[in-house]
Amino acid sequence: MKLQLLAAAISVSLVACATNQNTQSPVSKPKNVAEVVKAAPAAGMENSDIITLKQIMADPDWLGRAPESWYWGDDNQTVFFKQKRQGSPIRDLYRKTITTEGNGEQVKLANMHAAADMYAVTNNSGTLEAYEFEGNVFVKDLASKKVRQLTFTSAYEYSVIFLSDGNVAYRAGNTFYRHDLDSNQVTELANLLIADEPEGIKEPDSYIGKEQHKLIDYVALQHRNAKLAKQQKEALKKGSKAITKTDFYLGEGNKIVHASLSPAGDKLFVSIAEDVADRYPNDIMPNYIAGDAQVKSQQVRSRVSDNRKYSETLLILDLNSMEKSELSYESLPGFDQDVLAKVREENYQRQGKEYNSEKQPRDIHVIRANFPIQWHKNGQQLALMLEAWDNKDRWIATVDFADNSLVSQHRLHDDAWINWSFNEFGWLNNSDKLYYLSEESGYSHVYVKALGEKASQLTTGNYEVRDLTLSRDEQTLYFKGNKKHPGIYEIYALDIAKGEVSALTDLGGMNDYQLSNDESKLLIEHSEITMPPELYVQDASVGATAVRLTHTVSEKFLSMPWTAPSVVAIPSSHQEQPIYTKVYLPKNFDKSLEKRRAVMFTHGAGYLQNAHLGWSGYFREFMFNSMLAQQGYVVMDPDYRASEGYGRDWRTAIYRHMGKPEVQDMRDAVNWVVENANVDKDRVGTYGGSYGGFLTLMSLFTDPDLFQTGAAIRLVSDWAHYNHGYTSNILNTPEDDAIAYERSSPIYFAEGLTKPLLINAPMVDDNVFFQDTVRLVQRLIELEKQDFETAIYPVEPHGFVQPSSWLDEYRRIYKLFETKL
Numbered sequence: 001m002k003l004q005l006l007a008a009a010i011s012v013s014l015v016a017c018a019t020n021q022n023t024q025s026p027v028s029k030p031k032n033v034a035e036v037v038k039a040a041p042a043a044g045m046e047n048s049d050i051i052t053l054k055q056i057m058a059d060p061d062w063l064g065r066a067p068e069s070w071y072w073g074d075d076n077q078t079v080f081f082k083q084k085r086q087g088s089p090i091r092d093l094y095r096k097t098i099t100t101e102g103n104g105e106q107v108k109l110a111n112m113h114a115a116a117d118m119y120a121v122t123n124n125s126g127t128l129e130a131y132e133f134e135g136n137v138f139v140k141d142l143a144s145k146k147v148r149q150l151t152f153t154s155a156y157e158y159s160v161i162f163l164s165d166g167n168v169a170y171r172a173g174n175t176f177y178r179h180d181l182d183s184n185q186v187t188e189l190a191n192l193l194i195a196d197e198p199e200g201i202k203e204p205d206s207y208i209g210k211e212q213h214k215l216i217d218y219v220a221l222q223h224r225n226a227k228l229a230k231q232q233k234e235a236l237k238k239g240s241k242a243i244t245k246t247d248f249y250l251g252e253g254n255k256i257v258h259a260s261l262s263p264a265g266d267k268l269f270v271s272i273a274e275d276v277a278d279r280y281p282n283d284i285m286p287n288y289i290a291g292d293a294q295v296k297s298q299q300v301r302s303r304v305s306d307n308r309k310y311s312e313t314l315l316i317l318d319l320n321s322m323e324k325s326e327l328s329y330e331s332l333p334g335f336d337q338d339v340l341a342k343v344r345e346e347n348y349q350r351q352g353k354e355y356n357s358e359k360q361p362r363d364i365h366v367i368r369a370n371f372p373i374q375w376h377k378n379g380q381q382l383a384l385m386l387e388a389w390d391n392k393d394r395w396i397a398t399v400d401f402a403d404n405s406l407v408s409q410h411r412l413h414d415d416a417w418i419n420w421s422f423n424e425f426g427w428l429n430n431s432d433k434l435y436y437l438s439e440e441s442g443y444s445h446v447y448v449k450a451l452g453e454k455a456s457q458l459t460t461g462n463y464e465v466r467d468l469t470l471s472r473d474e475q476t477l478y479f480k481g482n483k484k485h486p487g488i489y490e491i492y493a494l495d496i497a498k499g500e501v502s503a504l505t506d507l508g509g510m511n512d513y514q515l516s517n518d519e520s521k522l523l524i525e526h527s528e529i530t531m532p533p534e535l536y537v538q539d540a541s542v543g544a545t546a547v548r549l550t551h552t553v554s555e556k557f558l559s560m561p562w563t564a565p566s567v568v569a570i571p572s573s574h575q576e577q578p579i580y581t582k583v584y585l586p587k588n589f590d591k592s593l594e595k596r597r598a599v600m601f602t603h604g605a606g607y608l609q610n611a612h613l614g615w616s617g618y619f620r621e622f623m624f625n626s627m628l629a630q631q632g633y634v635v636m637d638p639d640y641r642a643s644e645g646y647g648r649d650w651r652t653a654i655y656r657h658m659g660k661p662e663v664q665d666m667r668d669a670v671n672w673v674v675e676n677a678n679v680d681k682d683r684v685g686t687y688g689g690s691y692g693g694f695l696t697l698m699s700l701f702t703d704p705d706l707f708q709t710g711a712a713i714r715l716v717s718d719w720a721h722y723n724h725g726y727t728s729n730i731l732n733t734p735e736d737d738a739i740a741y742e743r744s745s746p747i748y749f750a751e752g753l754t755k756p757l758l759i760n761a762p763m764v765d766d767n768v769f770f771q772d773t774v775r776l777v778q779r780l781i782e783l784e785k786q787d788f789e790t791a792i793y794p795v796e797p798h799g800f801v802q803p804s805s806w807l808d809e810y811r812r813i814y815k816l817f818e819t820k821l
Contacts, residue, residue, distance in 0.1 A: 034672070035569035035578065037485060039529040039613060040508070042562035042626075049560055051630050053814060056623035057806040061086055063619070064553040066533045067094075071118040072523055074129070074142055076516045079523055079549065080107070080115055081535065096549060098521075098537045103550050113138060114147045122517075123162040124377070126472070130160045130168050137170050139181065142517075150179050163265045164379050175246075176261050176268065188246045189319055190268050192256060194275075197249040201227045248317050248324060257312055258366050264379025267401070268317040271366050273310050280306055287764050289794045300766045304727040305720040305734045309389055312365035316404050325404035329364050332386070332395050333411050336361050339392040343656070343737050350739060363389035368725075369423040377429045383409070385425060387418060391729050394418045396425060396436060398451060409449060412438055416652035417729035419444075420607075421644075424468045428496070435477065435496075437465060439648045446477060446494060458499045464645060469515050478504075478515055478540075486580055486645050487567050487612035491522060493540070502542050510614020515540060527615035529582075529622070530562050563587070563626040565637070567611050570672045572665065575641075577650060579665045580611040584625050584635035585677065595680035597821045598634040598673055600666060600707070601625060604690035606654070606730075609645035610637055624810060628817070634677045640665040640695070654730060656737065658719065658744035659698035666699055667706055682708060683821045687813050689713035690768060690798065697746035697757075697776075704754045709820035711758040711813045714768050714798055717776040718745045721769060750779045757788040758816050760809050762796035 055062075067081035068091065077098055082091040093115060096104025107115050113133045117140060120131035130139045135156035139148045150168065151157050159171040168179045174192035179185075201223065204210045213220045238245075248270075250256065255275035261268050279302050287296040302308075314327040329335045338344075341357040348355035366372050367387040374383045382399040384406075396410040412418060422444035425436035433450045441457065444464045449455035459465050461483065469478040477494040483503070484490055491505045491513045505511055509528040516523065522540050527533040532553050538546040563585070569578035586596070601621050603610040616622050625635040639646065640662040641653040653661045666686070673679045686707045688696050693715030700710045719727050720734045720741050731740040742748050761773035773790065780788055791812055793805050800806050 034571060034676075037487065037567045037613065039564040039566065040531070042530040042560070042564050051560060051562075051623065051627040053624075053627070053807060053810050055560075056620060056627065057803055057810055059087070059803050060619070062554060063532060063557045066552055067525070067535050067550050069118065070514070070523060070525065070535055072514055072516045072521075073115075074117070074140065074145065074517060076518045076521060079104075079535065079537070080118070081550075083552070098547075098549060103552060113149070114140070114145075121161055123166060124164075125166075128162070130162060132158045132160050132170070137168065137179070139168060159259075159261070161261065161263060164263045164377075165265070169261055169265060171259070171261075174256060174259070176259075178265055189261065189265060190248060190317060191246045192259060192270065193247055193249050194252065194254055194256070195249055196252045201230055245322060246319070248322075250315075254313075258373060260373040260375065262375055262379040262382070263377060266319050266379070267382075268319060269373060269382060269384075269399075270315045270317060271312040272315065273312045273365070276308060276310070278302055278308060285764060285766055285769065298764070298766070300769070301723050303721050304724040304731075307724045307728065307733055307735075309363045310365065311363040311389065314366075314384075314406075316399065316401070327399065327404060327406050329361065329386075329406065331406045332364070332397065332408050334362075334393055334413065335364065339388070339390055339413075339415075340732060340736055343732055343740075347737055347739055362393075365389065367394060367423055369420070371426075372423070374426050376427050376432070381427070381432070383425070383427065383434060385423060390732075391417045394423065396434065398434075407451075409434060409451060410436065410438070410447075410455065412440055414439075414648070414652070416655035419648070419651065420729075422464070422466060424466070426468075426470060428470075428474050430474050435468075435470070437468065442649060443647045446479070448496065456499075458494060458496065459501060462647065464647065467512070469513075471515075471519055478513070480512060482612075482645055485613070487609070487614075489612070489614070491524065493542075504540060504542060504544070505538065505546060507536070507546055508613055510612060529613055529615065530564050532557075532615045532619070560623075561587075561626075561630065562623070563629040565625070565635070567613060568672070570638070570669055572668050574661070574664050574668070575653075577646060579641075579668055580639045580646070581669050581672075582611050582625075582635075582637035583673065583677065584629040584633075584637075586629050586632050586634070589677075591678045593678065595678055595683070596632055596634050597683040597817070598636065598670070598677075598679040598685075599625075599628055599817060599821075600636045600638070600669065600684065600686040602640065602662075602666065602686065602688035602692035602695045603637065603643070604688065604692045606642045606658075606691040606726075607644050607651060608691075609639055609643055611639040611643075612645065620806065620810075624814075633817075634673055634679050636669050636673060638665060638669045656731060656740040656744075658730060659695065659702070659746070660743075662695050663699045663703050663706070666695065667703060670706060685709045685711075685817050685821050687711035687713065689715075691716065693768075694746060698749070700755055700757055701746055701749035701752040704752055707755060709756040709758075709816055711760065711816055713760045713809065714762055714765055715746075715759065715772060715776070716768050717747045717772040720745065721772060721775075723767075747776055747779055750776065750785070751783050753780065753783075753785050753788065755787070756816065756820050758812055759788065759790045760793070760812065761790065762793045762798060762800065762805075764794075764796065765798045767798035 065084045070081035079096050081094055083094055084091055093107040094104040095107050116133040117131045120129040122129045137150040137157050137160055155172040157170045157172045161169050163169050167181050176189040178187045178189050250272050254272045257273050258271040283300050283302050284297040285300045290296045316325045336359040338357045345355040364386055367385045372385040384397050386395045394412040397406040397408050400407050422437045433448055435448050437444050438447055445459040447455045447457050463481050463483040465479045465481045467480040479492055480489050481492055482489050488508055489510050490503055493502045493504055507526050512525045514523045522538045524536040525533045526536050535549040536546040537549055538544045565582040565584040568581050568583050570581050572579050628635050641650055670684055674681045684707055686696050693712040696710040696712040699706050734741050763770045796805050
C-alpha cells in the first residue's frame with residue numbers, strides 16, 4: 001500500500017504512488033493538501049475484457065463464495081468456516097488445517113455437534129468448554145477432544161455458562177438449571193413466571209359471603225379443606241429438600257428483557273418491561289406477488305412518529321433466600337435531567353408557546369449492545385451498561401449487593417447521541433477493575449477504572465478502537481483499529497500496565513480477527529478494495545508474517561479489468577477534517593484530453609464507511625463504478641459527514657439537520673474532481689440507495705446546480721416514517737423536535753427539483769417503506785414536476801435479491817447517465 005501527498009492544484013496523475021505509507025493523523029494536514037492512498041491493483045488490470053451489466057449484476061456466486069462465520073478449532077491448528085453452496089442459500093461448515101493446502105473439507109452432518117463450538121465458554125482451569133448446538137448442551141474435554149452431550153430434549157437450552165464450582169448452568173425458556181458434571185444431576189435454580197404472585201385462600205369479606213359460610217355447612221367445609229391442603233403443601237416445600245422452591249413471580253403483563261445468572265449460581269439479574277406491542281395494527285405492508293395470488297398484509301415495524309417510551313425494571317433475585325429486590329435508577333447522575341430542554345424550548349417558541357423545563361425520571365434500560373451484563377468471575381460483583389431512552393446518556397454501574405443498589409462508575413453524555421457501537425466493557429478480574437470503550441475524547445478509546453476511582457485512558461489519537469479481546473492473564477487487550485489511516489484497519493495489542501500499543505499486522509486493507517485458544521495465533525479475515533475476503537493466519541506477535549489459508553475468489557472475477565480507485569482526502573470547505581473519497585479514474589487518464597463525465601455514488605446507512613481500503617459490502621456498486629471508469633467516467637464515492645470511522649464529531653455533524661452537511665461534502669468532492677480530474681461540472685450525475693437515495697433527493701432538491709441528474713434507490717423521503725431506533729438518535733422525535741424532521745426530510749423540498757430524477761423502489765421493503773416513494777411521487781405530481789420517472793420492483797425487499805431486478809435497476813441508472821450526461 002502506498003501513499004502520496006498531492007497539492008490541491010494537482011498536475012500529475014492520481015495513480016502515481018510514493019514509497020511510504022502515512023501514519024499520522026489526517027487532521028493535522030494543511031487544508032490545501034489532498035492525501036491520496038492508492039489501492040492495490042486489480043488482478044485483471046491488463047485484461048481486455050469488457051465489463052458488462054449482465055455479468056456484474058448476475059448471481060454473486062460467480063465472484064466466489066468467501067468464508068463466513070469463521071473461528072478457531074480447539075487444537076489451535078484447525079479453523080472452521082461456513083461457505084455458501086453454489087446456487088443455493090444453504091451454508092455448509094468446512095474444516096481446514098492451517099498447515100495444509102486447499103480450502104479444507106466439509107464437516108459431515110454427523111460431526112456437526114462436535115465442531116459447533118464457535119461461541120463456547122471455557123472453565124476457569126481451561127480444560128473444558130461448554131456450548132449449545134441446536135438447542136442442546138455439550139461439554140468438550142480440550143485434552144482428549146471427547147464430547148459429552150448433557151441434554152437431549154425438545155426444549156431449547158441456551159445461555160450456557162460454567163459456574164464457579166466447575167459445573168454447568170443453562171437456561172430453557174424462563175427456567176435456569178444447574179447440571180452436576182459428576183453426578184449428572186440437574187437442579188432447577190430459578191423459574192421466572194410472568195404472573196402475579198398467587199394469593200392465599202381468602203376469607204369472605206362481604207356481608208352475604210360471610211352469611212353464606214354461616215348458613216351453608218358445605219361451603220364452610222370446602223373452604224376449610226382448601227386451607228388445610230394449601231398449608232400442607234407449603235409445609236412440605238419448607239420441610240423437604242427434594243422439592244424445588246424456585247418460583248419468582250414477575251407480574252402479569254410484563255416481559256423478560258434480560259436474565260443473567262451469576263457464576264456463583266446464587267443470584268440472578270433480571271430486567272423486565274411492560275409487555276406492550278411495539279407495532280400498531282395499521283403498520284402493515286402489502287405483498288402483491290404471493291404464492292396463492294392473494295394480496296398479503298405483512299406486519300412491519302412502527303414509525304418513529306408512533307414511538308412508545310419504555311423503561312426497564314431491574315431486579316436482583318437471591319436464589320438462596322428467594323428474595324426479590326428492585327434496583328433504583330436514582331443513583332445515576334442525570335437520571336432525572338431534562339436533556340432535551342433546549343430542543344423543546346426552540347420547538348415551543350416556533351409555536352408561540354413557552355416551555356417550562358422540569359426534572360423528572362427518564363426512561364432507562366439495559367443498553368442494546370452485545371454483552372451489556374458483566375459478572376465478575378467470582379460471581380459476587382456485577383457491572384451493567386445502561387442507557388436512557390432518549391440516548392443522550394450511557395452509564396456503567398456496579399451493583400452493591402449489601403443494599404441492592406446501583407453504584408455509578410461512569411457516565412458518558414452526548415448532546416447529540418450515544419454511538420450504538422463502541423460499547424464494549426468488562427472486568428479485569430485479577431484487579432477488580434473495569435475496562436471499557438468510550439468516545440469521550442472524540443474517538444473510541446480504551447479506559448481502565450478501579451471502582452470508585454478516576455479512570456485512566458490507555459489509548460489516544462485520532463483513530464477508533466473496537467473489537468476488544470482480553471488475554472487470559474489479563475495483561476493484554478487485542479483490538480482492531482484504523483490507527484495507520486482512517487481506511488486501513490489493522491490488529492493491535494495493548495499492554496494494559498504500560499499503556500503501550502503494538503501493531504501486530506501490516507496487511508493494509510480491512511482486517512478482522514480472532515485470537516486462538518492458546519493466544520499464540522491470529523485468524524484474520526483480510527480484504528482489499530479489489531479483492532473479496534479470504535482467511536489468513538499469523539503469529540500473535542510483532543513482525544510476524546500472515547499466511548493465506550483460503551483461495552475462494554473465482555478465476556472469472558480475477559480476470560476482469562476492475563478499476564482500483566484511490567482513496568483521496570479531499571480538503572473540506574466546512575471543517576478541518578478532509579472528506580475521504582474513493583476516486584475511480586479511467587485507464588491511462590490524461591488531463592490534457594477533453595473534459596470527462598463524472599458520477600458520484602453515495603453509500604447507504606449514513607453511519608457506514610465505504611472509502612476504506614478493504615472489500616466493500618457495496619460490491620455491485622464497485623463493479624458498476626469500474627464499468628463506468630472503463631467507459632471514460634470519473635467516479636466519486638465519498639464518506640460524507642455522518643460516516644463511520646472518523647470520530648464522534650464527524651458522526652454527529654448531522655444532529656438535527658440531516659442532508660445539509662452531507663450535501664456540502666458532496667459539493668466539495670465534485671468541485672475537487674472538476675479542478676483536479678478534468679471533469680465537466682455540467683456533466684456530473686449521482687446515485688445511491690437507502691441513505692444514499694435520501695442524499696440523492698436532498699442534493700437535487702436543495703442544491704439543484706450540483707448534479708445534472710440523479711437516481712434515488714429505496715429512498716427515504718420523510719424521516720417521520722422511518723424507524724425509532726435509528727432516527728430518534730439523530731432527529732430526536734417528531735413530538736419533541738418537529739423542526740429537525742421538517743428541515744431534514746426531502747418531501748418538504750420537492751419543489752426544488754429541476755433536473756431529471758429516476759426513483760427505483762422495492763415494494764416489499766420492510767426497512768424503508770414503499771410508502772416513502774408513493775407519498776413523494778404524489779407530492780411531485782401535485783407540484784407539476786415532469787422530469788422524473790419511477791420504477792417499481794414488486795418482489796424485492798430493501799436489499800434486492802433477484803439478479804433480474806438488479807440488472808433492470810442498473811440498466812435504468814446507466815441509461816439515465818448515458819442520456820442525461
